[in-house]
Amino acid sequence: MTSSTETIIIGGGLVGVWAAYFLARRGRKVLLLEKGFIGAQSSGVNFGNLRLQGRHPDQYPLSLRSQGIWEQLPELIGDSCEYDRTGHLYCAFNSDEAEKLTAYAAVSRSHDLQIENLDRVSIKQRFPYIGKKVIAATFSARDAVANPRLATPATARAAQAYGAVMIENCEATQIEASDKGFEVHTQHGETWSCLYVINSAGAWAANIAKQFGEDVPAFAAGPPQFVTEPVPYRIVPSIQTIDGSVIARQIPRGNVILAGYPRTASDLAANRAPVPPRKTVAGMAALSEVIPSLRSCHVIRVWSGIEAYLPDMIPIIGPSETTPGLFHAFGFCGHGYQIGPGVGLCLSEWICDGQTPTPLEAFGIGRYRTTIAVSEKFKSEFDAGGANA
Amino acid sequence: MPTIVIIGAGPAGMRAAETISRAGLVPILIDEAPRAGGQGYRTPASGISIDTHKLMGSQSKKYQQLHHDFLSIVSSIDYRPETLVWAIENNTLFTLSHNTIATIQFDCLIVASGATDRVYPMPGWTLPGVFTLGGMQLSLKDQGCAIGKKVVLFGSSPLLPLVALQYKNLGVEIAAICDTTGFAGKISALPSMVFSPGTFLRGLSYLASLTLSRTPLFFGVKPLSIEGDHRVRGIRFLTGSGQEKWIECDGVGLGYGLKPETQIADLAGAVFEPDEDLGLWLPRMDQDGRAGKNLYLAGDGAAIGGADAAEASGKLAALAALSSLGVYCDAKQQTRLQNTVRRLRAFQRGLARAFAPPQQFAETLADETVICRCEAIHAGTIRKALALSHTPPEMNRVKAITRCGMGRCQGRMCAPALQAMIIHHANQSLAQTGRLRGQAPIKPIPLSAAGETAP
Ligand SMILES: Cc1cc2nc3c(=O)[nH]c(=O)nc-3n(C[C@H](O)[C@H](O)[C@H](O)COP(=O)(O)OP(=O)(O)OC[C@H]3O[C@@H](n4cnc5c(N)ncnc54)[C@H](O)[C@@H]3O)c2cc1C
Numbered sequence: 103m104t105s106s107t108e109t110i111i112i113g114g115g116l117v118g119v120w121a122a123y124f125l126a127r128r129g130r131k132v133l134l135l136e137k138g139f140i141g142a143q144s145s146g147v148n149f150g151n152l153r154l155q156g157r158h159p160d161q162y163p164l165s166l167r168s169q170g171i172w173e174q175l176p177e178l179i180g181d182s183c184e185y186d187r188t189g190h191l192y193c194a195f196n197s198d199e200a201e202k203l204t205a206y207a208a209v210s211r212s213h214d215l216q217i218e219n220l221d222r223v224s225i226k227q228r229f230p231y232i233g234k235k236v237i238a239a240t241f242s243a244r245d246a247v248a249n250p251r252l253a254t255p256a257t258a259r260a261a262q263a264y265g266a267v268m269i270e271n272c273e274a275t276q277i278e279a280s281d282k283g284f285e286v287h288t289q290h291g292e293t294w295s296c297l298y299v300i301n302s303a304g305a306w307a308a309n310i311a312k313q314f315g316e317d318v319p320a321f322a323a324g325p326p327q328f329v330t331e332p333v334p335y336r337i338v339p340s341i342q343t344i345d346g347s348v349i350a351r352q353i354p355r356g357n358v359i360l361a362g363y364p365r366t367a368s369d370l371a372a373n374r375a376p377v378p379p380r381k382t383v384a385g386m387a388a389l390s391e392v393i394p395s396l397r398s399c400h401v402i403r404v405w406s407g408i409e410a411y412l413p414d415m416i417p418i419i420g421p422s423e424t425t426p427g428l429f430h431a432f433g434f435c436g437h438g439y440q441i442g443p444g445v446g447l448c449l450s451e452w453i454c455d456g457q458t459p460t461p462l463e464a465f466g467i468g469r470y471r472t473t474i475a476v477s478e479k480f481k482s483e484f485d486a487g488g489a490n491a
Numbered sequence: 492m493p494t495i496v497i498i499g500a501g502p503a504g505m506r507a508a509e510t511i512s513r514a515g516l517v518p519i520l521i522d523e524a525p526r527a528g529g530q531g532y533r534t535p536a537s538g539i540s541i542d543t544h545k546l547m548g549s550q551s552k553k554y555q556q557l558h559h560d561f562l563s564i565v566s567s568i569d570y571r572p573e574t575l576v577w578a579i580e581n582n583t584l585f586t587l588s589h590n591t592i593a594t595i596q597f598d599c600l601i602v603a604s605g606a607t608d609r610v611y612p613m614p615g616w617t618l619p620g621v622f623t624l625g626g627m628q629l630s631l632k633d634q635g636c637a638i639g640k641k642v643v644l645f646g647s648s649p650l651l652p653l654v655a656l657q658y659k660n661l662g663v664e665i666a667a668i669c670d671t672t673g674f675a676g677k678i679s680a681l682p683s684m685v686f687s688p689g690t691f692l693r694g695l696s697y698l699a700s701l702t703l704s705r706t707p708l709f710f711g712v713k714p715l716s717i718e719g720d721h722r723v724r725g726i727r728f729l730t731g732s733g734q735e736k737w738i739e740c741d742g743v744g745l746g747y748g749l750k751p752e753t754q755i756a757d758l759a760g761a762v763f764e765p766d767e768d769l770g771l772w773l774p775r776m777d778q779d780g781r782a783g784k785n786l787y788l789a790g791d792g793a794a795i796g797g798a799d800a801a802e803a804s805g806k807l808a809a810l811a812a813l814s815s816l817g818v819y820c821d822a823k824q825q826t827r828l829q830n831t832v833r834r835l836r837a838f839q840r841g842l843a844r845a846f847a848p849p850q851q852f853a854e855t856l857a858d859e860t861v862i863c864r865c866e867a868i869h870a871g872t873i874r875k876a877l878a879l880s881h882t883p884p885e886m887n888r889v890k891a892i893t894r895c896g897m898g899r900c901q902g903r904m905c906a907p908a909l910q911a912m913i914i915h916h917a918n919q920s921l922a923q924t925g926r927l928r929g930q931a932p933i934k935p936i937p938l939s940a941a942g943e944t945a946p
Contacts, residue, residue, distance in 0.1 A: 139881075
């Protein structure tokens with residue numbers, strides 16, 4: 103027997119659950135299928151940065167809209183998920199990098215973001231734990247963090263309270279388009295019919311797009327991460343070096359988390375994201391140069407995640423170009439946590455209103471019909487030889 | 492010459508090293524500890540004089556033999572004490588020694604990583620003066636120190652009578668031995684115990700000599716609390732007949748049997764299977780201890796079997812490795828050792844059944860009890876999280892949501908308790924509950940070990 107609903111969301115990561123939340127809140131029927139557990143993939147293991155400065159210029163309207171959602175979590179879902187407006191310190195080691203910082207700051211300011219320029223003296227005054235190697239920095243106060251392990255399950259609960267239906271341990275194995283909409287088959291042999299499908303299947307989403315004739319060169323990888331034992335809380339903002347060697351933050355209970363480059367390939371089929379020990383060691387060395395007082399503290403655990411990357415380092419968000427009623431949202435290239443709620447909101451608007459006020463043209467899947475230029479950022483984020491290293 | 496690396500210099504690793512060395516190879520033997528012997532056959536710290544003969548009791552001869560045999564080969568092997576293996580990637584080990592990170596390539600790996608105490612928390616278990624049973628044994632063997640002047644041993648473990656005897660022999664007052672399992676349960680485990688009558692008799696003689704010297708023995712007790720302001724003042728429990736009892740003491744030894752230290756095997760690629768009987772996830776291996784291509788497990792780190800099984804399984808793994816590398820083969824001895832190991836482990840399995848984990852632990856534990864010491868996570872927090880939707884009753888998900896098991900020890904201490912709470916909450920099997928996945932670093936490593944720049 104086939105049951106029916108209006109929208110089926112494939113994938114219960116942050117993007118999927120926020121789309122479910124906004125659809126259900128507007129009274130629409132929505133079913134979310136998750137092959138494993140809600141919020142257990144990228145959305146649940148990421149670094150937790152809600153960074154605004156240094157984003158792709160075309161992403162600011164979406165990004166700021168999404169930050170607005172993060173800033174209202176208690177009102178929206180009844181849980182703050184440890185959201186904390188810590189600010190973000192972007193650091194340069196040399197004058198070339200300092201110039202890049204200035205350019206990023208100009209873009210941020212053009213979107214009304216407050217960015218402070220800091221020289222060596224003011225860095226030392228305001229952030230005395232930052233090492234001498236950092237010669238310049240910019241500080242953005244609206245940037246924040248939130249606990250990734252809590253955000254997706256909490257949003258899922260709120261969406262369910264509005265009537266969204268969610269099934270875990272239920273993989274969508276086949277999606278067929280018909281003139282009446284879609285039929286979605288699951289691993290348990292059920293079939294669901296619906297009018298709209300949202301493909302928010304994270305690193306697995308490109309396979310789904312491909313079934314609809316939309317082939318994009320996505321591949322799975324993740325930044326190597328580690329966490330230290332707790333030490334007295336001192337480092338309030340997220341600290342990021344512009345060369346990518348250090349993205350670090352301390353949580354109020356004292357642990358310091360580090361995400362580093364280069365990214366590491368992860369295994370989609372086996373569902374594994376091993377961290378090469380050499381990258382851990384490189385991250386340890388890099389962190390102790392940026393924050394020398396951490397040299398004596400211990401790393402207690404490493405992990406990574408399974409995230410889809412694309413050569414131009416920006417995601418695919420928007421309607422399918424081959425199949426009406428199908429929407430894609432994947433390939434977040436390591437920065438989808440911040441924009442996740444906003445993406446969910448835009449998807450709900452597309453379905454309910456046929457359009458979204460947020461400009462998203464740059465993220466259409468159609469751009470992959472022609473050859474895409476590989477972004478500079480992409481080249482620097484991976485080892486020589488791409489994601490295979 | 493192939494490189495065989497042995498991790499762990501306890502009885503299993505020492506015998507493996509000796510076997511390989513006698514076959515003409517130079518194995519690398521790595522251990523975190525400064526001296527060989529592992530936990531059970533530990534050598535006292537230098538400058539500490541202990542009557543090991545008296546301490547080891549009936550094990551004394553074997554203890555001396557093992558160390559004697561090891562001394563005769565130690566100069567012809569590559570022995571690396573004070574070296575921690577913290578990560579494994581393909582055939583490369585990452586080590587930390589004297590604050591320096593290094594790598595070792597291997598052709599064959601024998602993991603003899605030993606066991607650790609299984610602990611089920613009770614209110615007050617983190618007070619100073621509370622030790623695990625194994626820990627209180629080590630303070631004797633390593634430092635010649637007792638954990639108190641008047642000590643209570645509590646839990647369900649073959650170590651209860653053994654440790655009591657060791658402490659008593661050195662003049663410490665044992666205020667009580669409290670066994671959470673009933674006497675009847677022990678008797679019903681007898682059939683599998685007769686596999687090794689020698690060990691069985693030794694076990695009984697502990698009980699006998701304790702009884703003779705009038706140490707209070709309680710069976711079938713239920714834990715209530717360990718109390719004290721800054722350190723242990725006493726312990727409260729319900730006796731088998733349901734009476735509340737308070738016993739004053741200044742030290743408590745707590746333990747519910749042993750569990751293999753399997754983190755290294757996990758990172759080396761071993762496959763794990765749930766043993767619903769013992770409540771443990773154990774690495775899958777064949778009768779030689781082979782757990783993967785060029786991966787062997789021996790001693791208590793593979794399956795709890797005790798010291799004799801550790802020595803035999805260490806030799807066995809070494810022989811199997813040598814023969815599969817085409818270096819040396821002694822099929823007869825291999826078969827003999829397989830039988831010995833099988834027999835001794837079957838006996839330990841019987842013992843483990845006789846000393847089962849406390850029933851109703853998860854149900855009755857007070858909400859304020861700390862479960863995860865590293866992250867200070869209480870039983871109530873775990874219960875509250877489990878009651879929410881989207882906290883799947885699976886070890887890694889509950890860890891992610893509550894932080895239980897996320898700290899320095901990576902769940903070595905709290906995993907059994909967390910597992911019991913999840914199983915109780917969802918009324919499901921161990922297989923459905925899953926296990927905490929091993930992650931590097933196996934033990935914490937300081938940032939400074941990375942040096943100024945990456946290697
Ligand atoms: C280690 C790491 C650190 C990161 N740090 C940050 C950061 O600091 N800031 C930031 O903004 N971003 C960060 N990111 C990126 C961010 O986590 C992701 O972009 C974001 O979580 C993507 O959300 P998602 O919902 O698209 O994907 P996911 O969370 O991966 O969710 C997709 C879900 O789809 C399910 N699924 C797949 N196929 C099917 C199917 N056929 N049927 C049913 N279900 C299916 C999967 O099981 C999965 O749960 C990081 C990523 C990683 C890996």
